[in-house]
Amino acid sequence: ARAVPVMNDDGSVREWVGTMTDVHIQRSANEKLRESEERLSLAFEASNDCLWVYDMVGRQLVWNDAFEEIFAGGDDINAGDPLDWWTERIHADDRVRIRAGFDSAALDRETIRWQGECRFRMVNGEYATVLTRSVFVRDKEGLAVRSIGILQDISEQRAIDEALLRVSEDVKRRIGRNIHDDLCQQLFGIQCQAQILQEELGDAEHPEEA
Helix, strand or coil: CEEEEEECCCCCEEEEEEECCCCHHHHHHHHHHHHHHHHHHHHHHHCCCEEEEEECCCCEEEECHHHHHHHHCCCCHHHCCHHHHHHHCECHHHHHHHHHHHHHHHHCCCCCEEEEEEEEECCCCCEEEEEEEEEEEECCCCCEEEEEEEEEECHHHHHHHHHHHHHHHHHHHHHHHHHHHHHHHHHHHHHHHHHHHHHHHHHHHCHHHC
């Protein structure tokens, strides 16, 4: 509540004029925001996955210890635009596709979630196959102001998938060869039977030659 006095000519207060504002909604919103930030902070500390929050207005990135250990390695990511740091570490063959996908999702005011799979350079210089999932926080106009994401190393899973695919292709080839061999044997057997039948029919038509 706010109020100001209305004074008489002699300096005494004649009346007070004021306003009252219901701040319950604002306080409730602030409380929910605080609780959300606390949960995010706890997730950052507890998760073994690489988590990050990108301020798309201030161009600042916050990340957890797992991200630091595997991908950041002491880099001063916020010295420039963190998005450029991220882009530079994407494998050259994946870079254009992934950056275009992220930018397109960020600009689309209806898009809330985006994900992309690519090869990403680790601290040791090797590339890991990673899956990036991102959620955009938007303002009232729909502009992306923050991106919250997770970077998961799926290299092992992709290696297993490729191994299974190779096994599957090998099995298909073996089955194909077996079918081919069986078919050849069957055709040879049919050919032999046909030849025997032809000879028997020839003997039946010319018994005097027997």
